[in-house]
Amino acid sequence: MTAAEQIRTEVNQLRDDINTHNHRYYVLDDPQITDQAYDRLLRRLQQLEADHSELQSVDSPTQRVGAAPATHFDTVEHEMPMLSLDNAFEDDEMLAFEKRLKDRLDNQDVGLSYTAEPKLDGLAVSLLYEQGILTRAATRGDGNRGENITANARTLSSIPLRLQGANFPPRFEVRGEVYIMHADFEALNEQQRKSDAKVFANPRNAAAGSLRLLDSRITASRPLTFCCYGLGIVEDYKLPISHFERMQLIQSFGFPISPYIECLSGIEACIGYYQSILANRDNLAFEIDGVVFKLDDVEQQTMAGFVSRAPRWAIAYKFPAQEVMTKLLDVDFQVGRTGALTPVARLEPVSVGGVMVSNATLHNMDEIQRKDIRIGDVVIVRRAGDVIPEVVSAVVDQRKENLVLPQMPEHCPICGSEVSRLEGQAAYRCSGGLICAAQCKEAIKHFASRKAMDIDGLGDKLVEQMVDQGMIDSIGDLYHLEILQLAGLERMAEKSASNLKSALDKSKSTTLARFIYALGIREVGETTAESLANHFAAIEAIQEADIESLQTVDDVGPVVAENVRLFFQQEKNIDIVTRLIEQGIHWPDIEKAESIQDQPLSGKTYVITGTLEGLSRDQAAAMLKAKGAKVSSSVSAKTTAVIAGEKPGSKVTKAESLGVTVLDQQAFQLLLE
Ligand code: 9MJ
Secondary structure, three states: HHHHHHHHHHHHHHHHHHHHHHHHHHHHOOOOOOOHHHHHHHHHHHHHHOOOOOOOOOOOOHHHHOOOOOOOOOOOOOOOOOOOOOOOOOOHHHHHHHHHHHOOOOOOOOEEEEEEEEEEEEEEEEEEEOEEEEEEEEEEOOOOOOEEOHHHHOOOOOOOOEEEOOOOOOOOOOOOHHHHEEHHHHHHHHHHHOOOOOOOOOHHHHHHHHOOOOOOOHHHHHOOEEEEEEEEEEEOOOOOOOHHHHHHHHHHOOOOOOOEEEEEEHHHHHHHHHHHHHHHHOOEEEEEEEEEEEEHHHHHHHHOEOOOEEEEEEEEEEEEEEEEEEEEEEEEEOOOOOOEEEEEEEEEEEOOOOOOEEEOOOOOHHHHHHHOOOOOOEEEEEOOOOOOEEEEOOOOHHHOOOOOOOOOOOOOOOOOOOEOOOOOOOOOEEEOOOOOHHHHHHHHHHHHHOOOOOOOOHHHHHHHHHHHHHOOOOOOHHHOHHHHHHHHHHOOOHHHHHHHHHHHHHEEOOOOHHHHOOOOOOOOOOOHHHHHHHHHHHHHHHHHHHHHHHHHHHOOOOOHHHHHHEEEEEHHHHHHHHHHHHHHOOOOOOOOOOOHHHHOOOOOOOOOOOEOOOEEEEHHHHHHHOOOOOOEEEOOOOOOOOEOOEEOOOHHHHHHHOOOEEEEHHHHHHHHH
């Protein structure tokens, strides 16, 4: 081989490897190498392409970083119109939908099957592949003409630039939704706030805004995800008749499809599917605004035809809106665990996404200023995912009188201490520290909360009484409480006092990650607590760690490192931790993490279900994670195995239907050994 041939071979190999790793990471959610190893491959390829310009290519994974800004988007004429969907809001409309279909098919007795999937709330796009290479991406536009956003689409890691295998149509179009996950949306807005840039009202706006930027280098920095839901034109290829099977085929080319996709018989089953997705709406990682049902048989689809801009063979059964308008009655200030004063909107009660809401966060004073929200305004309130309701904006058009902006009080509404604002920070804080009952109560509530020590029965009201009556003034006092003391509290019979005492005892058996999280160190959330636990494996090691070693932990930056160090610099905190451990708080040993890649279970994903003997599901999860595994809450084809305790429920059924291994407790113990 000549030197030039050798380089070409290496470039091709790197592209194949990077594409495979991209697919594993973004589509299968099952990475095989570390981020660092991936970066090394990508940098090597970038270097080779920079040194040998003749080897550059539009389908190279290096193209995902974005190109120089365009002046405008070209118009794309859709070869097959991009239709929208008819909506249903009630069961009756679903029944009518099926009846209409049967009328059209001239057969009331035919059993109809439907492909069902959650309706993503993002932006519809069309992707054209020629000889397996992405050659054009377009927005839906008016359905007939959209904008050419190819440069932007290339930056999405979940959009294949080159298809897998060889058995795909020579020229075809896939259609799907570009959207943003809840967690990515929160992080994006946080970053936007920090850099004084535009904060997006919701994930949909953020996705649409990011995909329609003239500078694709900015698009590349936005956390956009793609999910495929259908086909457009397809040339010279025999497709399956079933839409569901077509989706499996598309998946085999390397496209992500909905993990919740199902094929159902009859409209009643569809209504059941709608109800179960609605009940789980807040647990999904992304925003959905309903469920889409499509007649599964494509020949039947053709017979059903379409009206104006929507097919007769599909319907979106919509969920209650997550953004609604109501009146802002007043603004109060809530004092949090760290003393930060958060403006809270008192609202005229309104149903948002099916839940009554009368309070919502306004985040901070800068946000109120920026959004120009005034007391008495009609405002848009939003409640989505497990995020607390927030005021998104004021409807300024409807403002009639001269209304005033809310003002930050000079003194803490709880303890009267001075309120101050640190240079460069958005938050105003009460300077009272633990003499402020609000801060003390919040710290205890956080400690007892479900994701922290999970003390069943120690609710907010109880904590408030305990602090108000001077029974406790820190988490260090909790485990000293006696049944008799507890029974003296309002609405607390001896039986519930004894239940609470048992719950306190039970909570002592925990995980190191939960314990660290429960301490309420500023900006140490669950994920950071888990990283700290896995890295240091012992509370003493974290207490003694210096800034440098703290910063070597995944997702610990200088701010978090400083917060951790400051927390453990205080004698009072060390004392509380020591007392808690003396009182019996304990956790299973963790093997110290070296590198995720080198661990025995790295790259594997488990789902735990049912009751395990002598072990909570969290403890079992911590043991798996300590060996490098991922633990997920839902079963998919990518799940390595489901670990089933007693009374396992539907996850085992789902695993069996997908051919995923099911392990009992004994097999689980063997796995850990
Ligand atoms: C969404 N938004 O998730 C369709 N969609 O099909 C799904 N949208 C659609 N299908 C035809 N899953 C037109 C739009």
